[in-house]
Amino acid sequence: MVTSREDAHGLWSALAARPAPGGGDTGEPTRLPQAAWRLDPDPAIGPDEVRVDVERLNLDAASFRQLREQHGTGDAVREAVLAIVAERGKMQNPVTGSGGMLVGTVAEVGPQSTTGLRVGDRVATLVSLSLTPLHLTDGLSRWDGTSERIPAQGHAILFGRTIAARLPEDLDPALALMVMDVCGAPALVRRVIREHRVLTGVDPSVLVLGGAGKSGSLCLAMARAERSPRVVAVVRDDTEAQAVDRAALATHVVVADARDPLGLTAAVDEVGGPVDLTVVCVDVPGCEQPAILVTRDGGTCLFFSMATSFSAAALGAEGLAADVRLLMGNGYVPGHAELALSLIRENPGVRGLFDQRLAEEGA
Template structure:
């Protein structure tokens, strides 16, 4: 870590991304980055979708910061690569040659890119790349499964915290004798589709998938992951609340998986008194969520999805394998990218 002194890696302005490792570290030869959705959307919007400009922006961020941390959204993503060197004191259980996905954010992962991202056109969240990354002793990493192509595994593992926490919260209701109504805002996306599958798997009484446009509604209906699919702009609290009510709400649990700001108040308003709102979007303003709930006199528990639940990667991959609708959504998105 370079600056400022004394902070943990995620809060650092710049990390030391040299290839040399400490005894408890691991170096990864990177193959592919996966930019988080909020970060890619911001970069694309800031550069009017110009792929060359987006590519230059990512290179400039990594060069300046020694990691991939979008200065506007504060978010990064994750990566796939091959273990290149393992320190003798590393507790991660890795060996040279293992193909892995990092399950910690690129915002705290020392990263150097050596190919200028020449294999990426800037038009998508998955970024073919060459270079190296450093994992710390407390980093989280998973070996890639043999039965899935790396791009698919990366896409799933990028959001694997969402279904695991959703399932945990749903089960907490079921264990108390209540089968909850679960609304997922952004239900046709990666984290949203997995969260819908997890809610059903964990025993939800009813699942509601909220999407902003008709083609996403058609896609989600075809996938069969939600009991009801509804159209709403999640930035319009009154409209969102009405749509959730009509779909069988209010929701006992609302899961926010969209990558645009301004969805906090609608999520709170459409959640039942005593319910739970889980925020998985890096576009969330947590001050807006807290103050909005106060202003609405809403008695709801608000959780920040931190991306880690024990066993989260295995659970997400299990859902992908067991739910054809989830797999179809992920594969079609990869094909589009």
Template sequence: MAQPPPSPIGLHRVLEPHGVLPQAAYRLDATAPTTADEVRIDVERLNLDAASFRQLHSAHNGDGAAIRGAVLDIIGERGKMHNPVTGSGGMLIGTVAEVGPDSPLGLSVGDRVATLVSLTLTPLIVHDELREWDGLSEQVPCSATATLFARSIAAVLPPDLPAELALAVFDVCGAPALTSRIVTRHRELRGRAATVAVLGAAGKSGSLSLAAARDAGAISTLGVVRDENERRGLTASGLADDVVIADATDAVGVSAAVTAALGARADVTVVCVDVPGCEHGAILSTNDGGTVVFFSMATSFPAAALGAEGLAADVEMLIGNGYTPGHAEYALNLLRKDSAIRDMFERRLRAEA
């Protein structure tokens, strides 16, 4: 079969099945030479998304060596990091090693960058068997090679932040940008500020979404967390006006907790919980005419759509697709100006070290 011509969306890298986009492909060609509009990255660290890492950790009973082996098997078989159970991957940081003459990404050889597209569509080869990774954290030190297409997105790492911290922010930078947009839109359309509930508020995307909601002028913010330890930490941060403990998979329970805390259902509910089964609770927690934003890769979109229909819920439901123009710089600026956000991210990184 003839080799397909280079494609700005990476179709020429798809090995199986032919005709689909790289994200939907089962297997990519990560070994072919860099084409005229591609960029080659020498990778130093992967960041597995939370849903994928949680699934791998659970499937292998927390055995770091087994988790490392599973990740190596996925990348070796598929030519990308695409967890077959969760359908998700993560992102990476590295140094630009080669830039095709027709690349539109504006990158130069030697730039240290973070990719802002998923590992599920990024051709990837690991060279060191992930020897420096213990398998017990989302951040994976490695020696690897990745390829960016013309339609990919990457950001040069900021000089004022540690690379690991910037990577952790970039991993979830779509969440605060879209939260800000939705909260702003609510005020413009309704003539009043929104009440916002964030499920999974103590995590990376959740804490940034709380900061973005406040930055966009939310009248009240509520953080929903899973246990007392998370409640204490988030309360001490001051990122939310109120914090409650509730099981986000208990639809009736979480909606009752949100309604009791806010005095009514939320205008905007943001779901950042990395476990399945949170769709119906988010819908029940949201006002008629309100908006639910699903950022978790564990979300079942059929469950969300059919659940809303079955509940006769007049809510708009959005998929957080990870990209909003200016999302990376917006998330970094939230971190820079809010010490509580930075403290939470740095504590998380220390715990994973």
């Protein structure tokens, strides 16, 4: 189903005040932008919209992995992304349902916009490309299809409720984009840690699956900043283990396959056993039940990966008779961008991991 910009404008602006209307001439319910099959990327903006000249796209890790595994070569991945955007008016991987984010310069602001953005602002969107009208004009000719970060030219439309942040002047734009792409993860981890502290009077132990990645390393840094007494990083190999250890982001670093329930459980048992909070930051499916197994009864398992299956997590917890609170990570938490950027500024260990990733990708 195609969602017109008029539909999206009305729904997006009034969503807080009334439920989404249904019906229409087709007899189908109106879709919000993320659920719609196609969006209208017409550059003419509505009264509360913003048009952004696109400079770079950043695919989310799960989507990029799926495209790379399906299409193989970089040229084929590039053609797949172009086809998706042309067909759907947005970048929404049809397999994972996810997209990513973008960087660009504000070109036009509607008179009723409440975003606070001004023409000329260089911004990063803090919502998914899966709900952002997008049109590309350069055929992604500067992208070789081998990296999540895509030099691009075109335009995108921000709705009245779309959140975007001005790029900080003290950080490299590529670094800021990489941080903002996953900034919801550490903010939500902080919230859960503080909730646990209020309810129990003690600081929770924390385990992060995928501790060497972008979201994972920020979650580790947040756990350390919040004084968690035991912070366990689970990584996939010795190279990642050494990197996390050098960065001093965890009290314990474990090399294990996050998809292997028995192997992961045995490895975690060697460093103190189940934890109060498990955070899943890996971009592969099949980690739901292993994550639940290493979370103590009464604890919380936070899934911050687009590869997560809700049914596998819910039914897996039931099948394991696990009294564990299951949370699906929401990429938006008030103040999340500045919080994540402050971690990069203040924690040299996590900053080093991000700088190394940028260097390896040739940024």
